[in-house]
Amino acid sequence: MILLQSSRKLCALKDNLLQQLPHSIMVYGAIAQIRHGNACNLEVCVDSWPAFKTVVCRRQRKAIQDPHNPFSNLYTLFTKDVASLRTMLKDKTVINWKQPCHFLVFPSSFLDAIQGEKQKIDHMLDPTCILIHHDPQSLPDVRADLAPRISSLRVTHAEIVNQSVKYGGSEHSLDYIKNCIQNLPSCCILDDNGSPISWALLDESCAIRMGFTLPEHRRVGYMKVVLATLARKVHMMGFPVYVSVEENNTVSLHAYETRNVGSDTVSTLSDWYRLS
Numbered sequence: 603m604i605l606l607q608s609s610r611k612l613c614a615l616k617d618n619l620l621q622q623l624p625h626s627i628m629v630y631g632a633i634a635q636i637r638h639g640n641a642c643n644l645e646v647c648v649d650s651w652p653a654f655k656t657v658v659c660r661r662q663r664k665a666i667q668d669p670h671n672p673f674s675n676l677y678t679l680f681t682k683d684v685a686s687l688r689t690m691l692k693d694k695t696v697i698n699w700k701q702p703c704h705f706l707v708f709p710s711s712f713l714d715a716i717q718g719e720k721q722k723i724d725h726m727l728d729p730t731c732i733l734i735h736h737d738p739q740s741l742p743d744v745r746a747d748l749a750p751r752i753s754s755l756r757v758t759h760a761e762i763v764n765q766s767v768k769y770g771g772s773e774h775s776l777d778y779i780k781n782c783i784q785n786l787p788s789c790c791i792l793d794d795n796g797s798p799i800s801w802a803l804l805d806e807s808c809a810i811r812m813g814f815t816l817p818e819h820r821r822v823g824y825m826k827v828v829l830a831t832l833a834r835k836v837h838m839m840g841f842p843v844y845v846s847v848e849e850n851n852t853v854s855l856h857a858y859e860t861r862n863v864g865s866d867t868v869s870t871l872s873d874w875y876r877l878s
Contacts, residue, residue, distance in 0.1 A: 603696050606646045612637060614652065619680065624734055627844055628706055629680040631808030632659040634841050641785035642806040647696050655686035658696055659807070672702035673778035678807050679705065706807065732809075734844040738837035741830040748791060748827055755788040759798050766814040782806070787839065789832035791824050800824035802832055808841045 606612055616633045619626040636644050636659075643665035648654040659678040666674045675698055681687040690696050697703070735741075744752065755763070760780045764770040770779070782788070788803035802813035802825070810832060815825050833843045 603647050603649065603690065603693050604651050606648055606651065609637070611651065612646065615646065615648070615654070615657070618654075619657070622680070622682070624732060626657075626680045627732060627734060627842060628678050628807040628809060629657050629659055631842050631844070632678050632806060635786070635806060635808050638839060638841070642781070644806060647690070649686050649690055655683040656681040656690045658690055660696075666701075668774075669701050671774045671777070672704050673774050675701045675703040676806070677703065677705050732844055732846055734842070735833060736843075738833040738843045741833055742826070744827055744831055745823070748824075751792045752827070752831055753790055753792055753798075755783045755790050755798060755801055755803060757783055759783065759790070759801070762798065763801065763803070763812055763814070767812050779803075779812070782812075787832060787835050787841075789828045789835065791828060793819075800828050802828050804832075804836065804841075808836065808844075810836070810843070810845045813845070813847075 606615060612633055616630060616637065619630040619633065623630065632644055633646060635642060636646065643662045644659050645662045647658040647660065649656045657680045661674050661676065668674060677697065679687065681690075757780050760776055760783055763779050763783075764776045767775070767779075769775055782803050782805055786804040786806070786808075788801065790798040790801035793799050799819045800815040802810050805811050810829065813825060813829065829845065837843050
């Protein structure tokens with residue numbers, strides 16, 4: 603295992619991963635976040651350099667404070683070769699199998715390699731489609747009547763977000779969401795009392811996730827505004843613009859595609875798994 607730390611090598615890796623899209627999008631996004639200040643305290647491991655086959659993005663070891671928190675032991679993976687991935691997964695200097703961990707895997711077919719290392723595995727999310735937008739500036743303008751109500755999420759909003767996601771509901775997930783809100787872009791629409799009614803935010807791999815509109819406020823176009831606003835913000839920061847949507851959420855998938863929120867839908871799925 604080689605830990606890439608120099609800015610020059612990370613830049614070269616990022617350029618190489620750009621040629622591997624769409625399957626490299628999550629690791630590509632994580633490296634973009636690292637090069638933008640690394641607010642999420644990530645680091646990058648490769649199997650070899652410069653001719654790498656597998657990349658693992660993980661939390662810096664010194665940044666892990668709670669050994670029982672799987673969100674602090676999250677791994678984002680990309681590989682060109684499953685045998686190389688298996689070798690990296692067996693390396694105890696790369697993966698901390700003693701602590702509960704999360705894996706963000708794309709495509710989901712790599713699960714077999716992970717499951718071979720650990721028998722107990724929980725499927726955290728339904729399979730998701732990745733929608734990549736190559737021209738965020740072409741997104742529709744924000745409705746004038748909603749402009750005054752558009753804001754970024756605050757840490758005080760983390761609890762309502764935590765209640766809306768499938769992997770939420772715990773103190774660990776709440777801390778993870780707070781960290782995303784504090785350190786990464788987000789967007790929401792507020793009601794007259796200043797409470798969010800529709801929102802989305804970035805995770806540490808720069809994926810637009812956790813999009814949700816309260817049921818009583820749906821079917822009026824709020825999420826379209828949230829996603830378009832956040833996509834522009836993310837694009838201006840130099841991050842890739844892509845949305846992660848559960849495969850069974852056909853309403854949202856259809857809306858994103860027909861409204862040009864996602865201009866390139868990747869048919870290969872990604873999954874988020876927890877191992878303990």
